[in-house]
Amino acid sequence: MEIEVLRHDIVIVGGGGAGLRAAIAVAEADPSVSIGMVSKVYPMRSHTVSAEGGAAAVARDDDDFEMHGYDTVKGSDFLGDQDVIQYFVQEAPKELALLEHWGCPWSRNEDGTVATRAFGGMSTKRTWFATDKVGFHMLHALFQHSMRFDQIVRYDEQFVTKLLVDGNTIRGVAALDIREGVMRLVLGRAVVLATGGGGKAFPFTTNGNIKTGDGMALAYRAGVALKDMEFVQYHPTGLPGTGILITEAARGEGGYLRNADGERFLVERDYGVGTKAELGPRDMISRAIIQEIEAGRAVTQGDWGEHVYLDLTHLGEEKIQSRIPMVRELSKLYVGVDPVHDPIPIRPVVHYMMGGIDTDIEGGTSIDGLYAAGECASVSLNGANRLGSNSLTECLVFGARSGRKALEFARGASEGDESSLRSEGANEAGRVDALRAKTSGTEKISGLRRALNDTMESGCGVYREEVQIQASVDTVQEIKRRFEDVEIQDHSKVFNTELISVLELSNMIDISEALTSCAVVRKESRGAHTRRDFPNRDDQNFLHHSLCHFDSTGPKVSTKPVTLGKWEPEERKY
Amino acid sequence: MSDPPKKTFVITRFDPDVDEVPKTQSYEIAVDPDWKVLDAVNYIKDEVDGTLSHRWSCRMAVCGSCGMMVNGEPRLTCKDSVSQYGDTVEITPLSNFPVIRDLVVEMDGFMDKFKKVKPWIIRAKELAAEDGPVRQSPEELEEFKQFSMCINCMLCYSACPVVSNEPEFLGPAAIALGHRYNVDSRDEGASERNAIFRGEGTVFSCSFANECSEVCPKNVDPAAAVNQAKFNAVIDWATGLVLPSGEKE
Numbered sequence: 100m101e102i103e104v105l106r107h108d109i110v111i112v113g114g115g116g117a118g119l120r121a122a123i124a125v126a127e128a129d130p131s132v133s134i135g136m137v138s139k140v141y142p143m144r145s146h147t148v149s150a151e152g153g154a155a156a157v158a159r160d161d162d163d164f165e166m167h168g169y170d171t172v173k174g175s176d177f178l179g180d181q182d183v184i185q186y187f188v189q190e191a192p193k194e195l196a197l198l199e200h201w202g203c204p205w206s207r208n209e210d211g212t213v214a215t216r217a218f219g220g221m222s223t224k225r226t227w228f229a230t231d232k233v234g235f236h237m238l239h240a241l242f243q244h245s246m247r248f249d250q251i252v253r254y255d256e257q258f259v260t261k262l263l264v265d266g267n268t269i270r271g272v273a274a275l276d277i278r279e280g281v282m283r284l285v286l287g288r289a290v291v292l293a294t295g296g297g298g299k300a301f302p303f304t305t306n307g308n309i310k311t312g313d314g315m316a317l318a319y320r321a322g323v324a325l326k327d328m329e330f331v332q333y334h335p336t337g338l339p340g341t342g343i344l345i346t347e348a349a350r351g352e353g354g355y356l357r358n359a360d361g362e363r364f365l366v367e368r369d370y371g372v373g374t375k376a377e378l379g380p381r382d383m384i385s386r387a388i389i390q391e392i393e394a395g396r397a398v399t400q401g402d403w404g405e406h407v408y409l410d411l412t413h414l415g416e417e418k419i420q421s422r423i424p425m426v427r428e429l430s431k432l433y434v435g436v437d438p439v440h441d442p443i444p445i446r447p448v449v450h451y452m453m454g455g456i457d458t459d460i461e462g463g464t465s466i467d468g469l470y471a472a473g474e475c476a477s478v479s480l481n482g483a484n485r486l487g488s489n490s491l492t493e494c495l496v497f498g499a500r501s502g503r504k505a506l507e508f509a510r511g512a513s514e515g516d517e518s519s520l521r522s523e524g525a526n527e528a529g530r531v532d533a534l535r536a537k538t539s540g541t542e543k544i545s546g547l548r549r550a551l552n553d554t555m556e557s558g559c560g561v562y563r564e565e566v567q568i569q570a571s572v573d574t575v576q577e578i579k580r581r582f583e584d585v586e587i588q589d590h591s592k593v594f595n596t597e598l599i600s601v602l603e604l605s606n607m608i609d610i611s612e613a614l615t616s617c618a619v620v621r622k623e624s625r626g627a628h629t630r631r632d633f634p635n636r637d638d639q640n641f642l643h644h645s646l647c648h649f650d651s652t653g654p655k656v657s658t659k660p661v662t663l664g665k666w667e668p669e670e671r672k673y
Numbered sequence: 674m675s676d677p678p679k680k681t682f683v684i685t686r687f688d689p690d691v692d693e694v695p696k697t698q699s700y701e702i703a704v705d706p707d708w709k710v711l712d713a714v715n716y717i718k719d720e721v722d723g724t725l726s727h728r729w730s731c732r733m734a735v736c737g738s739c740g741m742m743v744n745g746e747p748r749l750t751c752k753d754s755v756s757q758y759g760d761t762v763e764i765t766p767l768s769n770f771p772v773i774r775d776l777v778v779e780m781d782g783f784m785d786k787f788k789k790v791k792p793w794i795i796r797a798k799e800l801a802a803e804d805g806p807v808r809q810s811p812e813e814l815e816e817f818k819q820f821s822m823c824i825n826c827m828l829c830y831s832a833c834p835v836v837s838n839e840p841e842f843l844g845p846a847a848i849a850l851g852h853r854y855n856v857d858s859r860d861e862g863a864s865e866r867n868a869i870f871r872g873e874g875t876v877f878s879c880s881f882a883n884e885c886s887e888v889c890p891k892n893v894d895p896a897a898a899v900n901q902a903k904f905n906a907v908i909d910w911a912t913g914l915v916l917p918s919g920e921k922e
Binding site for chain 2: 140141143144145146148149192193194195196197199200201202204205206207208209210211212213232235236239243244246247255278307308309340341343344402425428429432433544545586587588589591592593594595596597
């Protein structure tokens with residue numbers, strides 16, 4: 100059967116912060132360019148919506164680019180690329196000003212200037228905020244602003260299953276229309292991936308159901324390396340049970356972490372955060388909480404397991420309500436605690452992937468015309484540990500840059516041979532149709548997902564060691580084999596969410612393969628990758644990025660130099 | 674420990690390729706008292722019947738995906754505790770929307786209504802990034818803040834008696850959004866939006882039922898927005914008779 104072909108100059112996959120910013124950048128640069136935005140959800144459902152605490156950019160007189168740059172380099176445990184970081188800090192204030200012009204309701208000082216708050220690992224107040232619903236407000240401002248541009252054509256609820264690559268040049272994507280159940284080709288002369296991270300590979304995560312590493316897996320299977328995948332950020336304060344995020348802004352506004360004995364353990368014991376205490380970087384605080392748990396100073400309560408407390412009771416109702424109202428709303432709703440009166444139970448939770456699609460400073464990948472931005476990319480801003488509030492800004496800075504670069508590329512690019520793309524598309528449509536029609540499987544989707552989640556947590560948790568990581572490497576391969584026998588109950592075409600779950604599971608398995616493969620060979624502790632068997636950072640042997648290439652015989656791990664600059668690696672102590 | 678309580682979920686099923694009309698299917702499952710209604714639906718999807726289709730993502734009441742009718746009321750199911758309901762819980766797709774499949778409703782019409790109110794900042798002179806942020810006092814922010822909290826969950830459209838009779842009605846969320854920009858001190862597009870609001874099927878179609886504000890899971894109070902928008906649209910028209918440009922003071 101003939102597959103339907105749609106054409107745009109530029110195709111953007113994903114409609115969250117980075118994808119929308121890329122689309123707007125292209126639309127503003129050249130109104131004659133047509134943009135196809137393909138997203139598996141309506142854009143305002145994208146996970147950017149769940150970000151809470153803020154977006155970082157120099158705003159105050161007591162701050163400068165040098166300080167934001169150094170904080171980010173140090174936070175990255177010297178694995179961030181310093182050229183990328185310098186570009187980022189300079190662009191950040193301009194991007195947040197644009198969001199202001201586009202209607203984002205930034206919280207204000209009395210004089211009408213934008214208010215900023217303290218955040219972990221940042222040496223001064225540089226986190227812009229709109230109470231504690233910053234991702235929500237940024238996403239809605241971006242989406243609503245994007246509606247001005249008729250040349251941005253949206254394909255909502257369409258799931259990309261394959262990148263179309265001809266030689267080493269991108270030609271577009273194959274996508275399943277979830278509502279109709281049909282496959283189409285969306286062709287373009289450049290493609291930007293902005294699909295977010297893959298936290299749902301883990302059992303306990305702040306991430307929404309849609310965070311399944313789709314773009315990372317698409318690029319990986321197309322031959323692009325995934326970079327620094329072993330670095331997974333555990334946010335210190337997730338609600339037990341659900342993993343719902345309680346923002347770092349709660350500590351930025353003065354909240355304390357306490358153990359079962361009521362001690363402020365970050366002050367009582369040396370966890371490397373010094374006088375920063377609760378405003379230390381996330382990797383260090385998550386480790387501190389796990390150590391408190393292991394030392395028997397945590398609380399154990401029913402299904403919630405072991406946890407410590409985030410105490411806001413000294414802040415007072417007025418401050419909580421005006422600065423962090425969502426913290427109160429979420430605590431009441433999901434753990435039945437009003438933080439005005441009682442401490443919130445919390446524990447470290449998988450939050451963010453520093454790793455992702457290997458890109459250069461312009462978002463470019465090893466495939467000509469293919470770009471990536473936001474959490475799905477690893478532009479090497481975050482290195483081994485991201486500082487809170489840098490990632491929303493990252494979506495804007497590098498979303499815009501990759502969009503502009505994609506436009507530049509598209510202007511000089513040719514169109515592919517449509518007949519061969521059609522035949523490739525027909526093959527892909529056949530693969531997806533066969534999967535949907537499959538009646539032979541015996542492996543339940545939920546069972547495979549649970550097996551994957553369990554092994555990722557046991558091998559790639561806050562603390563890791565050889566035996567468990569190797570077990571995860573092996574288990575992921577075993578799950579990959581079992582996946583061949585996955586059971587599909589739903590064979591219908593219209594809005595078949597089970598088929599989507601299967602495709603998502605396959606993506607999570609592939610990125611987990613890269614993640615575990617990189618984790619096992621990095622025999623040092625750096626940032627969020629903490630090895631009990633190699634407790635120190637080892638610049639002699641490991642001051643480099645990890646790359647993982649897909650190969651039919653198994654993942655191939657290699658290295659890539661870090662771009663250093665004015666800041667030489669030094670001991671990371673606060 | 675006693676066995677966890679069981680509840681029966683009676684869920685609307687509809688696959689347009691097979692069914693002429695929607696039918697219902699019952700699922701009896703053990704429920705954790707801490708569950709939200711969404712957790713129960715997800716459990717059924719994962720462990721009992723993989724053919725059930727519904728939308729969800731954030732499970733923290735901010736992405737707006739998981740609106741459904743629970744015992745006849747529009748609810749955000751990730752926010753709606755399962756233990757408040759009796760032994761039988763009826764779940765149907767959001768009212769006043771065409772159904773695509775099972776609990777999934779068609780929302781393109783809803784999205785089109787948003788675009789109609791020009792939900793973006795309109796200024797006579799565009800600003801550049803280098804101009805930096807515009808000042809806005811905390812009081813000016815307060816004017817529109819509440820109306821900027823809408824998560825587009827569509828519950829208000831399910832509750833609205835006007836939408837049910839007049840599907841083309843712009844509706845609570847879209848009007849609240851247009852109003853949100855009209856009362857933002859940084860915006861200069863109120864006269865354009867007020868002209869839209871004075872057209873057919875917008876603010877003057879509202880019957881003051883207030884159902885929208887009662888079901889809103891984020892306390893946006895769209896009914897208040899509609900009332901204010903109505904008033905402003907009239908004032909704007911009257912002022913326009915005197916000041917032809919209808920400009921903002």
